[in-house]
Amino acid sequence: MTAAADERTHDSAPADDVLAVAREQVLERGVGLTEQQVLEVLRLADDRLDDLLALAHEVRMRWCGPEVEVEGIISLKTGGCPEDCHFCSQSGRFPTPVRSAWLDIPGLVEAARQTALTGATEFCIVAAVRGPDARLLSQVRDGIKAIRESGNDIQIACSLGMLTQEQVDELVAMGVHRYNHNLETARSHFPNVVTTHSWEERWDTLRMVREAGMEVCSGGILGMGETAEQRAEFAVQLAELDPHEVPMNFLIPQPGTPYEAYEPIEGREALKLVGAFRLALPRTMLRFAGGRELTLGDLGAEKGMLGGVNAIIVGNYLTNLGRPAQRDLDMLADLKMPIKALSDTL
Amino acid sequence: MYCVHCGRPDAEGEHPGCRGPRAALEPPRFCPDCARRMVVQVTPVGWSARCSRHGDTTSAARTG
Numbered sequence: 001m002t003a004a005a006d007e008r009t010h011d012s013a014p015a016d017d018v019l020a021v022a023r024e025q026v027l028e029r030g031v032g033l034t035e036q037q038v039l040e041v042l043r044l045a046d047d048r049l050d051d052l053l054a055l056a057h058e059v060r061m062r063w064c065g066p067e068v069e070v071e072g073i074i075s076l077k078t079g080g081c082p083e084d085c086h087f088c089s090q091s092g093r094f095p096t097p098v099r100s101a102w103l104d105i106p107g108l109v110e111a112a113r114q115t116a117l118t119g120a121t122e123f124c125i126v127a128a129v130r131g132p133d134a135r136l137l138s139q140v141r142d143g144i145k146a147i148r149e150s151g152n153d154i155q156i157a158c159s160l161g162m163l164t165q166e167q168v169d170e171l172v173a174m175g176v177h178r179y180n181h182n183l184e185t186a187r188s189h190f191p192n193v194v195t196t197h198s199w200e201e202r203w204d205t206l207r208m209v210r211e212a213g214m215e216v217c218s219g220g221i222l223g224m225g226e227t228a229e230q231r232a233e234f235a236v237q238l239a240e241l242d243p244h245e246v247p248m249n250f251l252i253p254q255p256g257t258p259y260e261a262y263e264p265i266e267g268r269e270a271l272k273l274v275g276a277f278r279l280a281l282p283r284t285m286l287r288f289a290g291g292r293e294l295t296l297g298d299l300g301a302e303k304g305m306l307g308g309v310n311a312i313i314v315g316n317y318l319t320n321l322g323r324p325a326q327r328d329l330d331m332l333a334d335l336k337m338p339i340k341a342l343s344d345t346l
Numbered sequence: 347m348y349c350v351h352c353g354r355p356d357a358e359g360e361h362p363g364c365r366g367p368r369a370a371l372e373p374p375r376f377c378p379d380c381a382r383r384m385v386v387q388v389t390p391v392g393w394s395a396r397c398s399r400h401g402d403t404t405s406a407a408r409t410g
Contacts, residue, residue: 073390097351097353098386103387107389114390255363294368294371314390315390316388316389319388321372322371
């Protein structure tokens with residue numbers, strides 16, 4: 001936006017306009033939007049989208065800085081999950097085409113190597129389980145040891161479902177520095193998405209993770225039939241959790257799941273969510289995760305990076321393919337956004 | 347030959363869900379030779395798929 005256009009926007013905005021309020025509250029003071037304010041942002045007319053994204057970008061630059069954290073993820077144990085998360089092709093309860101698979105240790109080491117070669121500083125090991133059993137934890141322990149012995153010092157995160165305190169302590173001892181466990185959606189919508197466990201059980205795991213000193217990573221999936229009110233509710237519930245990182249996924253309807261016929265979120269709506277979540281979470285790492293390729297395409301992804309996002313998963317996801325990592329790295333170079341270096345994270 | 351996304355014969359029907367933008371984000375799930383469901387591992391830069399009858403294939407083999 002030019003200086004003249006910027007001035008015009010601010011001059012024409014009434015004092016109670018939610019973006020004018022956000023400029024003072026979020027940008028100047030670093031105080032995230034309330035639930036009602038997030039809802040107002042989500043209800044902005046489409047012709048205010050550019051203003052929203054410009055402000056969200058300013059907030060990100062002011063409170064998080066210019067660097068972008070790049071991450072790769074790998075599925076250590078795929079499919080056969082006993083839970084019924086309605087969005088997930090890995091649930092054993094739905095007739096999806098995904099078959100169970102375990103990745104062996106050499107495969108895990110190779111995936112970590114491929115991830116590090118992209119310049120990523122973060123490698124997340126994921127398993128489709130309710131929670132880890134002894135076999136899975138043993139595989140994670142052996143895998144981390146083998147990654148380190150290969151000379152790869154990339155930061156390692158895990159996402160292994162719900163944990164006991166003992167398991168949290170074990171992961172800390174293994175050197176896992178961040179734990180992902182998505183709340184997935186607003187508390188009020190969660191029972192429509194998952195019936196085999198509760199939102200509160202997820203919250204309890206996240207509380208233990210934080211208390212044990214690991215970084216908390218928790219976000220969710222947008223486009224699962226939630227209302228605008230529930231999206232606002234979700235944003236402030238995440239703000240209350242105050243995670244280190246929030247991954248934002250947009251639903252990719254998976255064949256065989258209860259949500260297979262859902263329409264992906266429309267691009268402008270997704271961008272509005274990006275801006276709104278940034279204004280609710282000014283200091284939090286906001287990561288583009290699954291579904292952006294389908295929802296936003298290349299141009300939308302760039303707009304999101306200029307609209308509050310400051311982290312990205314590169315390459316493929318767990319069961320879905322992403323765009324080639326190099327395209328995202330080229331995009332960051334074009335946008336002159338520096339990739340966070342490993343030395344900055346240690 | 348069979349559709350790698352749904353396992354039905356390639357020439358049978360229109361496969362609208364198998365040729366759209368969503369399918370472009372899916373690795374193959376069914377063996378193109380026998381339609382068996384394959385064991386698929388997605389990695390950060392590719393995928394591998396194993397059919398119990400016809401063996402392994404990878405994204406590298408498909409593209410290169």
